[in-house]
Amino acid sequence: MTELQAREPLIFELGKPGRQAVTQFPPHAPGTAEIPAHLRRAVPPALPEVSELQAVRHFTRLSQMNFSIDTHFYPLGSCTMKYNPKACNSFAMLPEFLALHPLGPEPQGFMACMYELQEMLQEITGMQGVSLTPMAGAQGEFAGVAMIRAYHQARNDMGRTEIIVPQAAHGTNPATAAMCGCSVKEIPCDANGDVDIAALRAAVGPATAGIMLTNPSTLGVFEHKIAEVARIVHEAGGLLYYDGANLNAILGKVRPGDMGFDVIHMNLHKTFSTPHGGGGPGSGAVGVGARLLPYLPIPIVGRDGARYRWLTERDLPQSIGRLSGFMGNAGVNLRAYIYMRLLGREGMVRVAEFAALNANYLMKRLQAAGFEAAYPKRRASHEFIVTLKSENRLYGVTAMDVAKRLLDYGFHAPTTYFPLLVPECLLIEPTETEAKEDLDRFCEAMIAIRREMQHEPEKLAAAPHTMPVRRLNDVRAAKQLDLAWKPAA
Template structure:
């Protein structure tokens, strides 16, 4: 039932809101209402019960396992929220001078370093404002790399049929043709089919490891060698990074660029399409093309990078510097659990997944 349907003439509730002095004089006459708004006439008790009842109907990470596509969201620790909501962070504006936000820049610089170490990459840009945007950035970097070398004939992106569902969309948005690579009955990539499609037209391959089948791609070293030998690059979709945290790093597997989904791996909020953050990480070969700005450290402290630091960058993907509130939550989450905690997260995640698998097999 809508709250308007509960309206009874004459009922009222006292609004629990602070008075704002001088508000009336701030609003131009032509912007003021001619007639009062038609609010529902309800008691305070009705308002409380109505919205409490609606909140109890929510499907949320606080009440349920939260599957969304191939994503399973993590519980968001309240201590992490509280830290990110400190006045020193929330009272800032994106246009503040770098010297006045040194604490925030220090945290973001550390987050860049943490994510680079976790993924085995050289550098990380935090500015993409969603996993999808980070994925687009990584594919755009692959294209920029080939074009910078004059290798404009590389127009094909190889994508296994067990890759993350967004991969074909990102490849097409960057102007690539998608070549689907089949998987075998055991879940591994069909190496014969892969080798048959490698050519001077190959820009790269997009993989998730573990794949969306929930299986680790066992021939990843062979795949990396074959694709690199053909002149292509490897893109890692971070959708399932949670399963291998602290166990193996994408950079060590041979991947050149990747994005991270902070809501999947580092317990930041997710829902309703945002706000999000999808940092993109790259090895030495592709780091010159990372989107900006990034946080850099100088003898005078921390500051935002300019196009002078990375003239080959694919440029900005969003206004300002990304969703800093989400990035701070990821920073505090990593500090909360530590390196050993990240390893245990992957171990327990894999154990839990196999437990569910065994239960499903038992249930038939």
């Protein structure tokens, strides 16, 4: 049903000694006699020796072994796999933008874009200041927690080293807290997917640095009691951190700043449609309320009259510092800027509206087809969870089986086994850019798979059947580590 490239040798197996793509070489071939012999390389590195066409064909064929948004519906929960407009890439790759050295004179045209991006993100999140330097969501989280620590330390409130996270939190939250030298306190969620208020009250105290929350939560529902959560944490002397993983669900509907959050990171590669690139780059811009303004990571774009300039440690002496060699993933930020200008104020609100429409529609259709929603009494946010607990009991199939079988039907699998709290779960996020027909096709596939569960469950257990490979032996991968090709001795 899906036509993926079947197999491609390693590029090392394609070449021949002496073959070169000489067009790409610099014209001169000087010697390296200036390098003292003991610092010189003796044996050349074992890199491929291929022609330009061989390389082009090889990597093109590899690309054809992937699912992607451009080729497939990709309802991967919590990842916001929406269309990445081509204009964002084309304009960000204008040759003048690409030629800018980061330490050259302050480029006014580029910086104007970054300044306006900061302003727009500030407005959308209801914050007082924005820094674009964090290079991914996890680094944005790091910046957020580091700012919270710096805030308490500046007040000489040294004992606040505990970060509270709900059990359903993304793994980066506790990992980030640890990277910032904080300890982690996990609190449970109640049956509706909300934070357990009693547990929160019991958890806060003089050691509380802050709480990290996603809203809507990773359970795909809006945290009803957010105002109460904010009050409890603030009264205990802690600050609130908003993990922007699910910002797509609420764009223009409710602002984290208005919910009481003191700091937020945004995943520009989710909400603002910069590409995921097979694992990155992302961009994890952070926004802060007034209390944390002095601690923002540098550099930031500032404006003196009509001139833009980089704000550095001189302007923000209390900053948590620099998180990247220059100013973060500038080209990603530029793509987010272009996306936001294409949508404008009218388009921005529609993001959340149609993400919610698609998610709620898909949830209802799947429920009608016999699938069990994990939180049936709740609205879906921009995503929702289906649990295959009963199917697992009745037919012995797992969420993994269904995920793999969906690949055969030409759909990328939803997120599986996250959040960990819900057994045999599929976290499904269709995004606003999918048409109703595509959602319907996905439902048809799920219905067909449901039929297979009942009549030929072995077909699911062995899925996928049409991909370049079957299920891979992960145990062998981890035990007999083969992490790099080596030339034959």
